[in-house]
Amino acid sequence: MASPSLVWFRDDLRLADNPALRAAVERGEPVVAVFVLDEESHGIRTLGGAARWWLHHSLASLEARLRDHGVTLVLRRGAADPVLRDLVADSNAGAVFWNRRYGGPERAVDAGLKAALREDGVEVTSFAASLLHEPWTVTTGTGTHYSVFTPFWRACLALPAPRAPLPEPRVIPGAKSAPASDSLDDWGLLPTRPDWAAGLRDAWAPGEPAARRRLKEFLEHDLPSYDRARDEPAGGATSLLSPRLRWGELSPFTVWHEAVGVDGAGGFLSELGWREFAWHTLFHSPELATKNLRREFDSFPWPPLDPAQLEAWQHGETGVPLVDAGMRELWNTGYMHNRVRMVVASFLVKNLLIDWRLGEEWFWDTLVDADEANNPFNWQWVAGSGADAAPYFRVFNPELQAKKFDPQGLYISRWASEAPSEPIVDLGETRKAALAAYDVVKRAPRA
DNA sequence: TGAAATGTTGGGGCG
DNA sequence: ACGCCCCAACATTTC
Numbered sequence: 001m002a003s004p005s006l007v008w009f010r011d012d013l014r015l016a017d018n019p020a021l022r023a024a025v026e027r028g029e030p031v032v033a034v035f036v037l038d039e040e041s042h043g044i045r046t047l048g049g050a051a052r053w054w055l056h057h058s059l060a061s062l063e064a065r066l067r068d069h070g071v072t073l074v075l076r077r078g079a080a081d082p083v084l085r086d087l088v089a090d091s092n093a094g095a096v097f098w099n100r101r102y103g104g105p106e107r108a109v110d111a112g113l114k115a116a117l118r119e120d121g122v123e124v125t126s127f128a129a130s131l132l133h134e135p136w137t138v139t140t141g142t143g144t145h146y147s148v149f150t151p152f153w154r155a156c157l158a159l160p161a162p163r164a165p166l167p168e169p170r171v172i173p174g175a176k177s178a179p180a181s182d183s184l185d186d187w188g189l190l191p192t193r194p195d196w197a198a199g200l201r202d203a204w205a206p207g208e209p210a211a212r213r214r215l216k217e218f219l220e221h222d223l224p225s226y227d228r229a230r231d232e233p234a235g236g237a238t239s240l241l242s243p244r245l246r247w248g249e250l251s252p253f254t255v256w257h258e259a260v261g262v263d264g265a266g267g268f269l270s271e272l273g274w275r276e277f278a279w280h281t282l283f284h285s286p287e288l289a290t291k292n293l294r295r296e297f298d299s300f301p302w303p304p305l306d307p308a309q310l311e312a313w314q315h316g317e318t319g320v321p322l323v324d325a326g327m328r329e330l331w332n333t334g335y336m337h338n339r340v341r342m343v344v345a346s347f348l349v350k351n352l353l354i355d356w357r358l359g360e361e362w363f364w365d366t367l368v369d370a371d372e373a374n375n376p377f378n379w380q381w382v383a384g385s386g387a388d389a390a391p392y393f394r395v396f397n398p399e400l401q402a403k404k405f406d407p408q409g410l411y412i413s414r415w416a417s418e419a420p421s422e423p424i425v426d427l428g429e430t431r432k433a434a435l436a437a438y439d440v441v442k443r444a445p446r447a
Numbered sequence: 448t449g450a451a452a453t454g455t456t457g458g459g460g461c462g
Numbered sequence: 463a464c465g466c467c468c469c470a471a472c473a474t475t476t477c
Binding site for chain 1: 448449
Binding site for chain 3: 391392393394395431432435438439
């Protein structure tokens with residue numbers, strides 16, 4: 001009697017370079033593929049609206065590709081621990097495989113499950129698949145983790161090179177009868193009443209095949225000009241790979257090995273390095289989304305929230321053209337150019353003096369690429385409270401940024417073409433107020 | 448992965 | 463010819 005191999009898909013919705021899937025195939029028994037929509041386990045962050053849209057379509061793609069192999073993707077909803085244990089029992093699985101996660105609550109779930117299943121005599125194996133280096137392997141000379149990017153990335157580059165990506169399995173042996181599955185449509189991941197996803201549908205094609213096509217196109221067409229053009233929000237020279245990495249439709253090993261030989265790829269690869277740095281930072285500071293990494297920022301004098309200002313920022317109605325353009329790109333497409341992300345974040349935190357956590361939550365809800373590491377990491381970077389952060393006194397001037405990086409006004413006219421209205425705040429005055437607030441933090445005792 | 452304020456320099460207009 | 467001033471251009475400092 002066969003004892004199937006259970007593959008638990010999480011943030012790795014791909015068949016290529018999937019070590020868990022590979023190990024299950026190599027075990028030689030029928031494969032049961034599972035995805036669990038977990039909104040119940042302690043501390044797990046509920047997905048935002050744009051993320052749910054992406055997840056739906058990426059799961060639909062994975063489901064179809066597995067079906068081509070004769071394998072059913074079993075969809076279940078609930079706390080991962082009991083759901084997985086039920087599935088293991090129902091399918092009589094003898095082995096479970098997954099690729100590692102690095103967030104605090106996820107690690108707790110996975111560790112508990114691994115111990116419990118092993119207790120029951122089930123083989124459980126986890127793999128490195130979504131980071132180039134395991135977080136505990138990148139340490140300073142004194143054994144601590146890095147808090148500054150440049151030495152961190154230098155240390156990564158000095159480590160043995162990331163392994164070569166694994167090919168997609170040619171054959172995946174399916175089980176004769178798979179456990180019952182929810183219907184993806186019943187999960188209600190797509191927006192209705194209203195359906196606000198039209199812009200997302202125009203902008204994106206989720207799923208592994210489209211991700212591979214984009215990688216190829218980026219390498220051929222955009223990488224050569226990446227260093228020169230990546231800061232121009234109208235230019236389209238960025239990789240657009242962030243959601244594909246977020247959902248694991250591409251692995252960083254694949255991206256690394258495809259790009260590393262290309263002349264002038266260093267700047268792009270170091271962006272992969274920032275992604276790596278954010279995840280390592282989360283691994284060492286699981287409360288990254290809620291707690292200032294630099295605790296002296298706990299004394300930051302946030303004024304009482306003016307909800308109208310937060311709303312104006314969210315809706316792209318601040319009267320500051322580059323900020324409004326960015327926020328509307330976000331709302332319409334689930335994405336925003338990186339340069340503009342820095343500008344709108346600086347504006348929220350420093351010109352409006354609104355807590356970075358509120359900006360982080362809005363991005364979490366509206367970005368298709370937000371993950372629990374990069375999103376809070378980057379907000380803390382802008383706010384000045386984070387790892388290797390921009391000094392708080394570094395206040396972006398959105399008008400100057402527009403002049404420098406969107407000199408023709410192409411990006412602004414694409415997203416905010418109406419005649420500009422009066423800014424809701426004076427850029428010069430609010431800049432001064434932000435610097436005064438910074439003074440309080442500067443005088444605060446260091447944690 | 449800033450911007451503004453302040454400081455320095457040097458060419459050119461002009462008395 | 464010379465000194466003076468203005469000011470753009472660039473550099474440095476400060477926030």
